[in-house]
Amino acid sequence: MLQGNSCRYACRSAEHALARRQFLGQMVAGTLAAGGLGALTSPTIANAIAQQHKRVLIFFMSGGLSQLESWDPKPGTPTGGPFRAIPTNVPGVHVSELMPHIATIMDKLLLVRGVNTSEDDHGKGQYLMMTGRRQTPAEEHPRLGAVIAKAQHADGLDLPGYIQITPGGGGGRSADAAYLGPQFASVVLGNGNPPSNTGLSGGVTEETDGMRQTLRRHLSRHFLARRRTAQTDAYMQSYEQAQRLMQRRDAFDVTKEPEKDLQRYGEYDLGRHCLLARRLLEQGAMCVQVSHSNYDTHNENFDFHIEQVGEFDRSFAALIRDLDDRGLLETTLVIVMSEFGRTPNINIYYGRDHWSKAWSIAMAGCGIQVGGAFGKTNDHGTEVVDGQVDHGQLFHTYLRAIGIDSTENFRIGGRDVPMADPSRGAIDEILA
């Protein structure tokens, strides 16, 4: 049951449907004109895609955010811990007192409080939440961002279809697209830094580089005229995408955002990363994933959640407000997920352990009914008592919310591969 007020976004309006038909028409025309893959490099088509595709912003709360210290507080119970619940701007919906800023934007959020994924291992939990399927040795599945990038033809955009902003680590491309191919894999911005090797090497001028690229294209065309394969196309495409990425390097430069915005978001890593996410979405990025670390608090859970949730509350609320003010929330789906939640039981170290049986995620933006909570756990938070959902249903729902038919297949190597687990379906009750 959906609690609280709800409002519907107009993502499925006639206007949007018309725009999509226009976009598809442009794409067909472009394809015919350019003949094949090169069509998606057309600026006209790319711009059309950029204007029409839906965006997805994923927050991954690494380690397992405690639902009791965030979306589903149980104050005054043996499992509740020391934090109180506070009201939000949606009557009847409360969140942890650690989220005072988020409480003021609850009308833009949907809480899903009945998640049961039955997987308490970090790696497996992350896999199933990101792919919508259980991990098996038999087959590797693409992550949500890669699926969205493929389904919305991100390979024609200037920016990578799937961009991850991580707290640390280096840059480079991940191997998270599985059978969809490397062009849909995420580009990682370690600590929000621009992608590696996207600047010109020392001594190479733009004019020299332009000549090099012209020569490369000439040789490639000559080669492809006789030996074209899917692999050579992918190879070519990687070069072209890298070239476009170099030209759009400024898109990754968060220092070009106003200083006062950083002050609003918080002058710490997550604040900068959220500001960078806003910049990327405004520049046309299709799927941006921000990871916030770390919530794996088996020890002193409450102290660590004060710090972590405090950071998240401020930065996330500022970002959602900005996306809303700028009209981006109407075409952007926002998801806040972890690999699992944390145990209702408070352990001997003031900690909470892994708990996948009854936990929460949050969503905002297009295609869903916001302004309330779907699903319910019991008084101590130990079981889902209403609206139980799993990772497979959530994955379908994310795709449906941005207008992708999640029951469709990808054509991979001559066979049909379902976009999402065909044994599951979307949660119709929360779709707009």
Added chain:
Amino acid sequence: MSETPAAVLEPTAIKVAKEIKYDASPLIACRFDPTGKYVFACGQDNLVLRVDCDAGSFTPMKGHDSWVRAIGFCVNPARCWTGGYDGRLIEWDAYADSPVPLRSTEAHQGWIRSLDVSPDEKWIATGGNDQAVRIWDAGTGQLRHTCAGHDRHVYSVLFSRDGETLYSGDLRGVVKRWNVQSGAELATYDAKQLYTPNPGQGAEYGGVRSMTIVNDRHELVCGGLHNGSNPFGAVQEPLVVVLGCEDGKAVRTHTAKDATKGVVWRVVAHPQGFLIGGIGGSGGGYLCFWKGDGETEFHRFGLPNTVLDMDLSRDSQRIATVHYDRHVRISQWD
């Protein structure tokens, strides 16, 4: 705490004399009242509990909306003060049949982590997550000073024995010394050995969890932890850092033998010249006894369950500990 114990005791001859179980919740804080008849304890059910040590009974004191881990007393009049994670400072008639709050003050934004009563019982000091140290008039309940200067959560506060100076310690092991009359900052001391951040986990960790003073040596003793190689997994070791009261100079440290895991939740000074640390964590629950310049303990007393707080009675004859297994344990020397 009396400077003259009733009898000379053998520190190693300690044993658990009484166990009192509270069925409703793990217990997280404890202090002996000035008479020693009661232990005031707190549970994860937001209740303060007056525990009759002889009868083994509990009198609940309801007034906080969150956990309470800060307790102090005045003798005249007989008052109990508690500071909660709800930011509330409450004054109670300690010995009423059914104690109710006499005065409740919204004292801090966020948790009150520590509370101390000045030796002359004129002032109450509190420290909390709003990074503030506050000094309150014990008689009127009015705020006397807000001492700003810490830039992290304040974990502990302690008056000097003459009551003229207040010490406060924070998450990063910064200890500040304040003038009680003026509220002015007098000095900053370094106990950063008690701060053990873990960038890999994105964790700030450590803190001056407890302080005491060894008066005849003019030493400020700070308890906490170090070597937090895995803060999220409770992998850390107990540490006591001893500083000069007047100059803040590092004097010595005390650790646990064999790098046993745990946190010094409370450190107290026994008038016979040794320190006692109440320790809990992945190494279990135990008391460490340190004396002189000995780096590690000369005696360790194991307890059946992890220790979450500890206190020494004013006659220095008994130790109260509270535990995750919902017990108050009273230990005493033979």
